[in-house]
Amino acid sequence: MNLKINGKTLEFKIVPLTFVAKDITSIFFNKNNKTLKETFEHHKYSRLKLLLADKYKNHLDTKLGDFLKSLKQANDKNYLCFLNKYGDNNFCEFTIQDHLTDKGIYCYIKDDKIKYIGRCTDNFKKRINQGYGKIHPKNCFIDGQATNCHLNSLINSADNVKFGVYVMTDKSTVEIKELEKLILTCNRFEWNIQTS
Template identity: 75%
Template sequence: MTLTVNDKIFEFKIIPLTFIAKDISSVFYYKNNKTLEQTFSHRRYSRLKLAFTDIYNAHLDRKLGDFLKFLKEATDDNYLRFLNKYGDNKFCEFKIGTHLTDKGIYCYIKNDEIKYIGRCTDNFKKRINEGYGKIHPKNCFIDGQATNCHLNSLINTTVDVKFGVYLMTDKSTEEIKKLEKLILSANKYEWNIQTS
């Protein structure tokens, strides 16, 4: 696949993507390394502490994921206040099997249309397989990785359509940053949005 920006042509190669699971729900249930009270001590949750300490006083010693599961099952929408706006979406698990140690520019393509452009300055195994390809419970929370949740949930909807990951490698870290900026300044892609 090629992409033309300001009369420059960039070549991307398709990388096979393997889906392991789809429609994974309530991932945040499994964040149980802290209690509700410990969570309230984190600065990102201070506003929730003011609002909820008295209401949920009997639950302060509960593990956070278990507590939010309790709220969701009781149809108490306050559980959503702990999550980023994509944290309760359905997710999938996927991976690539080649170019794991490479870095560069990558794009997600659905039905031959570029949906997202991103940069990877460390390695694709970490960025794609461990970042976007598997949503960890912490990512679902307001102090987690909203972008990972957002993209993964969108990719989850593509498993029954033509979808691919394309990579452009062999660039230095500085070139990667400049190239991503150039591409995104010249084009708008549907999935490249601010998620915070």
């Protein structure tokens, strides 16, 4: 897959995605490292504390995932207040096996069109196998990784998504960020939240 940018052609190498699971639901049920009370004490949840702490005062010592599970099962939509806007989507789990130690620009492709462009300044293994490819319960919450949830749920619901890398292992973090910014300034991609 090629992308032309300012007279230069970037060639993305296709790296196979290996799917481990699809249509995973309610991942946030598994976030049980804090109670509801401890969650309310976090500054990101201060608004919810004002709105909901009194209503659910009998559940303050309940583990957060268990509490939200009980709300969802009771059809109490207040559970959604704790999640980012993609946190209750269906997700998948996938990995890559090639270019694990490389870094650079990556893309997700569907129907021979680039749908998403991102940057990786660390390594693709961490970015994909431990990031976008596996949604952890914490990602689903308002203080979690909304972008990871958004992209993973799109990949889950799409067919034949491909992953491409433009390797820049010999480049600095600044150069990688600048190239991503240039690409996103000159193009619009359907799955990039900041450009949609």
